Amino acid sequence: MQKKIFIVFFVILLVGILLTGFLSLSLIRSSYMNQLEEKLISNAVLIQEFIKEDDNNFLNTTGLQEKMQDLGDQITTRITIIDEYGNVLVETFKKEGIIENHRDRPEIQAAYRGEVGKAIRYSNTVDLDMLYIALPLHTDEGNVVVRLAVSLLEIKKINQTLFYYIAISIGSGLIIAALIGYRFIEKIMEPIKEMTEVSKKMATGRLGLRVYVPSKDEIGELADHFNHMAVRLEEMIAKLSDSNTKFKALLTSITNPIIAVDNKKNVILLNTAAEKLFNIEGKDAIGKHILEVIRNNRLDEEIKKVLQDNIETQIEINVKDPQEKNLKVYTNLIRLENDPNKTIGLVTVIEDITEIRKLEKIRSHFVTNVSHELKTPLTSISGFVETLKSNTIEDEETKQRFLDIIDIETERLKRLIEDILTLSEIENSQHRALQEEVFPTNMMRQVEEMMRPIASNKGIELSSEIDMNLPMIYGNKDWFKQMLINLIDNAIKYTPSGGKVLLTGYKKYHNIVITVKDTGIGIPKKDLPRLFERFYRVDKARSRKVGGTGLGLAIVKHIILSFKGRIKVNSEQGKGSEFTVILPIEK
Known part of the structure; x- marks a missing residue:
């Protein structure tokens, strides 16, 4: 300049x-x-x-x-x-x-x-x-x-002489005027240069800088206005920064995924929960079309409809990427504060209802299975009771056989109800389970002695290899015993006469490892993933025959979860199964 x-x-x-x-x-x-x-x-x-x-x-x-x-x-x-x-x-x-x-x-x-x-x-x-x-x-x-x-x-x-002197005068005048003019212009430009430098530094974020011009002319007045503008700008940016920080904190603290789009359906905002849900980076999603972020045509069409009709809705969609999820999407239009009739886009609040739908499905299956499991013995009991009440059977031996069947079905019904109540109690007590001192070695020895007569009556050899000094853990002692009983009872039930069941317990790293290994009929590989579901049976006819309720392994799984542990299964048909329980030792 x-x-x-x-x-x-x-x-x-x-x-x-x-x-x-x-x-x-x-x-x-x-x-x-x-x-x-x-x-x-x-x-x-x-x-x-x-x-x-x-x-x-x-x-x-x-x-x-x-x-x-x-x-x-x-x-x-x-x-x-x-x-x-x-x-x-x-x-x-x-x-x-x-x-x-x-x-x-x-x-x-x-x-x-x-x-x-x-x-x-x-x-x-x-x-x-x-x-x-x-x-x-x-x-x-x-x-x-x-x-x-x-x-x-x-x-x-005369002209030449005049021209010579005039040329000398012009040259001297130009030099003197140029020097004076340069110095004068430089003096005028100093505050302008200072304002330029300060504005550059302010653009980098140093908003506290000011310019100082002692002159009282227009440039001094300009400097005063510049400083006043800088003060107002600093205050405004501080307010915006504070509002932005609060907004980001609020947006981050909201657990529901939130995505906002403009009228062209391009993403303009999303929170941390949305990034986690769709496994994307916010900086990569901003500016992209909603279909590039959530690959769901129904959602895209719904957003288009909402923007066209100005009607806020809620829909349920199923997404496959990055993993299959059931989502409930609430759409709300973004309206201008000074012009409520004008919209600049919409915000979607997303609720992950995958677990809810899964629980609803499990509950539905559970009710169906419970109804079925209760109905079968009740039907049998009801039938035999009606037969006995009709007095059409005079043979005492037949009557006694019918009463034995009623007794067996009643016992089965009792076990089923007990297992349902036990499972319900464990599920409802996960966060308030007893924290008692549990000594695994003693408990395993007690359960072994308890189950040995049952194994002997079936002609099965029950043995153990248990470390004598297993460390103490904390949890519900009765649940720990119930877990061992269910695993050993299952092994005995599905192991033919002459077979073996081995109970082992040892410490590995910071865990206690308990295994129950049998030489029974084994489990097909396709059934292993569903083995711990309620009422799931590999062989329904055999399970009912041996008195199984279909809840034993589900109870085992929830007890292990209460101890913050995990369970693994290895099995081969015709050769037997091995259940491995890994429980952490609390320091």
């Missing part, structure tokens, strides 16, 4: 000085020429008077030539006298040869008309530029013209 101002200033100054110099030169030359013309006219008038006084010698051209020659030398002027026919009678600058007729000269023509003739031109006679002045003279012997001329060589010298 300073350079531009200086260049403009320099050009204006140069033009002004040049115009002044050339106008001065022209004025001096014009003034000199006017003085020269007046001088020639005065001399011409004196020569006229001289000729009139000496009229009797007028025809004596030789005498006149000599007198004019002397006079011309005295006044350093060329004197020429021409008759009325253009013939030269006297020429003080005469050269060799014949002097041509002067009748057609412009100054002579003017003199013939009775005027003062003036002309400037190159003279072939003397080979110089000349100024000519011609005056008419009336004598008794006829009309003649007295013409005086001077060389313009002197004025050329």
Whole structure:
């Protein structure tokens, strides 16, 4: 900026000085020429008077030539006298040869008309530029013209001298003016430069900077306004930053995923919960179409409909990427505060209902299975009771067999109800389970002694390999015992006579590992993932035959979860199964 101002200033100054110099030169030359013309006219008038006084010698051209020659030398002027026919009678600058007729000269023509003739031109006679002045003279012997001329060589010298001095003046003036002007412009530009530098630093975030200009002129006033603007800007940005921080904190703290889109369905905002749900980075999602973030055509169509109809809705969608989820989406239009009728997009609040739907499905299956499991023994009991009440059976042995069946079904029904209540109790007590001291070695020994007669009655060998000094863990002692009983009971039930069941317990790293291994019928690989579901049976007929309720392993799983542990299963059909329980040791 300073350079531009200086260049403009320099050009204006140069033009002004040049115009002044050339106008001065022209004025001096014009003034000199006017003085020269007046001088020639005065001399011409004196020569006229001289000729009139000496009229009797007028025809004596030789005498006149000599007198004019002397006079011309005295006044350093060329004197020429021409008759009325253009013939030269006297020429003080005469050269060799014949002097041509002067009748057609412009100054002579003017003199013939009775005027003062003036002309400037190159003279072939003397080979110089000349100024000519011609005056008419009336004598008794006829009309003649007295013409005086001077060389313009002197004025050329004067012009050259003037040009030289003017050039020196222009050069000196330009240098001095440029130095003064540069310093003056630099002084003016200093506060502007300071404001520019401060504004650059403020653009990088240093909003506390200010400019200091002591002058009281317009630039000082500009600096004051700049500082005032900086204060207001700092306050405004602080408020915006505070609001933005609070907004981000609020947005981050909301557990529900939130995504906002503009009227073109491009994402303009999403919170941390949405990033986690769809496994995306916020910076990568901003500006993209909603279909690029959530690949669901139904959602895209619903957003389009909401934007067109201005009707807020809620829908349920199923997404496959990054993993299959059931989502409930609430749409709300974004309206301008000062113009509620104008919308700039919409915000979607998403609720992950995958677990809810899964629980609803499990509950539905559970109710169905419970109903079925309860209905079967009840139907059997009801049928035999009706038969016995009808008194159509007189055979006591048959009656006793029917009563035995009713007793078996009643016992089965009792076990089923007990298992359902146990499972319900464990599920409802996960967060308030007892934290008792549990000694795994003692508990495993007790359960082994408890289950040994059951295994012996079936002809199965129950053995154990238990470390004698297993560390203590915390949890519900009764649940721990129930877990062991269910695992060993399952192993005995599905192991044929002559088989073996092995109970082991040892410490590995920071865990207690308990395994129950049998040589039973085994479990098909396709059934392993569903083994711990409620009422799931690999062989339903065999399970009912051996008295299984289908809840034993589900109870085992929830007990292990209460101890913050995990369970694994390895099985091969015809060779047996191995259940491995891993329980962490709390430090």
